[in-house]
Amino acid sequence: TRLILATRNTGKITELRAILTDAGLPHELVGTDAYPDVPDVRETGVTFAENALLKAHTLARATGLPAVADDSGLCVDVLGGAPGIFSARWSGRHGDDKANLDLLLAQLADIADAHRGAHFACAAALALPDGTERVVEGRLRGTLRHTPSGTGGFGYDPILQPDGGTRTCAELTPDQKNAISHRGQAFRALVPVVRELLG
Ligand code: ITT
Numbered sequence: 001t002r003l004i005l006a007t008r009n010t011g012k013i014t015e016l017r018a019i020l021t022d023a024g025l026p027h028e029l030v031g032t033d034a035y036p037d038v039p040d041v042r043e044t045g046v047t048f049a050e051n052a053l054l055k056a057h058t059l060a061r062a063t064g065l066p067a068v069a070d071d072s073g074l075c076v077d078v079l080g081g082a083p084g085i086f087s088a089r090w091s092g093r094h095g096d097d098k099a100n101l102d103l104l105l106a107q108l109a110d111i112a113d114a115h116r117g118a119h120f121a122c123a124a125a126l127a128l129p130d131g132t133e134r135v136v137e138g139r140l141r142g143t144l145r146h147t148p149s150g151t152g153g154f155g156y157d158p159i160l161q162p163d164g165g166t167r168t169c170a171e172l173t174p175d176q177k178n179a180i181s182h183r184g185q186a187f188r189a190l191v192p193v194v195r196e197l198l199g
Contacts, residue, residue, distance in 0.1 A: 011154025056127035138185030
């Protein structure tokens with residue numbers, strides 16, 4: 001069976017293909033570019049789970065195929081969980097990873113190391129054309145560096161140093177990041193659900 005990956009973020013697509021394939025998912029994974037007529041999803045939810053479900057349902061309805069979606073972001077303790085669901089457009093420019101990261105670092109410039117705790121969060125949703133839905137979540141705790149380091153991954157990876165390590169997410173190999181990441185946890189938990197519902 002075909003399974004639609006309901007995301008336009010190329011960093012996510014790369015990671016999702018690796019995570020789902022490594023987890024033994026037998027389905028053919030198809031990106032949204034194969035369906036150019038699908039409308040952009042308005043992310044009107046107020047939680048990661050709501051937005052992930054909105055994306056998955058939109059693609060499943062439009063294509064008639066099961067769809068999985070990711071909604072994710074960085075939640076900073078001293079900002080009360082912001083940028084959170086607004087992570088992709090924190091600077092006002094959707095998907096401009098550098099502008100988003102630079103703005104966040106400027107906002108945290110005066111915050112000392114002891115208070116720079118944060119986590120990545122990911123909601124992984126599955127929707128079927130008949131309206132059936134499931135959603136699971138994953139988290140990665142860490143602290144925020146004062147300056148970016150590393151070239152791997154995407155988004156805020158160069159400033160999040162996962163707890164228990166000395167490197168940022170952008171300094172990890174793709175396999176190392178996927179093994180501990182919010183996205184890896186969420187989608188590995190979704191795999192048995194996909195198998196149960198799709199066979
Ligand atoms: P789609 O809606 O098409 O999936 P998007 O980039 O708009 O793409 P989100 O609304 O879920 O997706 O925003 C995710 C943002 O959160 C992303 O742009 C990054 O800034 C940040 N983010 C999520 N996961 C991340 C990760 O693993 N590493 C670094 N930053 C991440």
